Amino acid sequence: MRRLRILFFLLGSRNKASSRVRGFWIADELTRLGSKCMIVCGNDRLSFLRCLIRLLWCNTIYIQKRCSRWDYYLLRLADLLRKRTIYDIDDAYSRVKSQNTLRNIKRIMKNASAVTVGSNNLLEFAKQYQENTYYIPTSIKLENYQLPERKHESAPVCLGWIGNGAHYCRDLIEILKEPLKEIAAQHKIRLKLVGVCKQKVLYQEFANIPGLETIFIDSIDWADPAEVRKAMLDFDIGLYPVHANDFNLYKCGFKALEYMALGIPVVASPVGANSYVVNQDVDGYHANGKKEWVDSLSSLITNQSARKNMGQAGRLKVERQYNISESAKKMARIMAALKHRKFYD
Numbered sequence: 353m354r355r356l357r358i359l360f361f362l363l364g365s366r367n368k369a370s371s372r373v374r375g376f377w378i379a380d381e382l383t384r385l386g387s388k389c390m391i392v393c394g395n396d397r398l399s400f401l402r403c404l405i406r407l408l409w410c411n412t413i414y415i416q417k418r419c420s421r422w423d424y425y426l427l428r429l430a431d432l433l434r435k436r437t438i439y440d441i442d443d444a445y446s447r448v449k450s451q452n453t454l455r456n457i458k459r460i461m462k463n464a465s466a467v468t469v470g471s472n473n474l475l476e477f478a479k480q481y482q483e484n485t486y487y488i489p490t491s492i493k494l495e496n497y498q499l500p501e502r503k504h505e506s507a508p509v510c511l512g513w514i515g516n517g518a519h520y521c522r523d524l525i526e527i528l529k530e531p532l533k534e535i536a537a538q539h540k541i542r543l544k545l546v547g548v549c550k551q552k553v554l555y556q557e558f559a560n561i562p563g564l565e566t567i568f569i570d571s572i573d574w575a576d577p578a579e580v581r582k583a584m585l586d587f588d589i590g591l592y593p594v595h596a597n598d599f600n601l602y603k604c605g606f607k608a609l610e611y612m613a614l615g616i617p618v619v620a621s622p623v624g625a626n627s628y629v630v631n632q633d634v635d636g637y638h639a640n641g642k643k644e645w646v647d648s649l650s651s652l653i654t655n656q657s658a659r660k661n662m663g664q665a666g667r668l669k670v671e672r673q674y675n676i677s678e679s680a681k682k683m684a685r686i687m688a689a690l691k692h693r694k695f696y697d
Contacts, residue, residue: 356387356687359410361403361426363417365393366575370442370490373606373676374470375416377493381680400426412436412687415464417443419457427460436690437463438683441478442470442490444602461485465690468683470604471625477602486686490604491679492670496577497613499667500585508565509539509653512587512616514546514580515607517554517570520594525557527593527621531645536563539653546583547571584614588659589652592620592630593645605629608636609674612666617659619648629674635666 362368362375371393379389390410392403400422407413413430415423417440430437439460458481461467466484469475478485511532513524524545535541544567548554558566573579584590590611594600605625608618612629618636620626630636637648652659 356382356412356684357410358382358387358389358687359403359406359413360389360391360393361413361415361418361423362391362393363395367573369574369606370417372575373490373493374440374442374488375414377491377676378414378680378683380493381676382684385680385684387684404429407433407435410435412438412690414438414440415460416440419453419460421452421456424456424459427463431463436687437465438468438687438690439464439466439482440468440470440488441474442604444474444599466686468686471602472628473602473624474604484690486682488679488683489674490606490609491674491676492609492613493577493676494613494671497581497610497670499615500581508542509588510542510544510586511589511591511649512544512546512584512611513591513593513607514584514610517545517548517551521551521553523594523600523621524554527595527645528591529557529561530642531649532558532564533561534642534646535649535653536561539650541565541653542567544587545569580610581614584610584616587611587614587616589649590616590618590636592618592626593639594621594623594626596621596623600624609670612636612663612674613670615660615663615667617652617662617666619645619652631665631669635662635669 360375360379362371364371366372366376379391383389390406392399413435427437461478461481467478467482468486468488469478470490475485475487542565546569548568548570550570555568572583592607601624603624608620608626608629611618612635618630619639620630622638632638639645639648
């Protein structure tokens with residue numbers, strides 16, 4: 353394998369989930385494998401200038417989730433300098449409002465040496481523009497997710513969710529509220545929402561459900577793996593409710609993988625990557641509609657053994673299939689095999 357000198361040009365810092373997982377973590381692992389890595393992150397002019405200066409040093413540039421015309425021009429310059437170029441995406445382009453931005457994305461994909469994606473639906477999307485498209489699952493850095501000790505059965509079962517409450521208000525309320533009303537009337541449970549982002553509507557909808565104790569955490573230090581793990585330590589069941597819209601269909605299922613890495617069984621809407629990540633009746637349940645959410649959650653709430661077995665199965669799956677170490681090895685093989693290709697405008 354050729355010696356890799358990789359310049360990572362990331363959209364955000366470690367506080368941004370996609371940049372942390374698909375940028376910093378991959379760079380950390382590639383460094384362990386013997387590659388030399390530099391990271392530039394940010395969306396301002398200074399960050400772009402730093403990237404230009406470091407471009408001469410690298411033989412491979414990894415552009416993560418960036419889509420401005422300046423990123424396209426950077427790709428053209430890298431091509432002129434005969435650098436290998438990787439464009440990485442892990443999000444839906446339904447959220448792109450500008451046609452110019454969407455045009456930039458397609459041009460970048462078309463002209464990169466290769467494109468890497470985080471979900472099967474993104475794989476199909478990107479292949480329309482780039483034949484050298486590879487699936488690299490959004491993966492877990494296992495050292496950050498050491499298995500916790502589980503509490504005794506007498507404690508209330510904790511249903512947990514972690515994420516960006518500002519993005520998922522509607523999904524949480526419209527999918528979970530009614531099932532939780534019914535379940536709380538029958539079982540002693542807690543609900544813990546991590547990442548509420550001061551969304552008043554979430555407080556209003558979940559604070560006063562009879563029989564349900566709800567814990568709200570607005571934010572944590574997302575860049576600190578110990579803080580992320582600590583926030584989920586008391587989860588007994590991981591919740592992943594999402595609507596089947598154009599945005600969620602392309603997501604990578606990372607929330608489910610975080611639960612599984614900590615040995616937590618998952619109940620998820622079978623949307624996009626969730627259909628692949630969560631194996632029905634093995635490491636969790638798929639739930640569509642109120643009845644399936646009530647039945648799935650009730651089954652796990654009342655059966656500690658099932659929670660334990662599903663949690664263990666989920667952890668094993670992450671170790672074997674969604675381990676950042678294996679994803680980085682695959683990325684290294686892809687980068688080393690790339691050849692310079694003709695640039696198309």
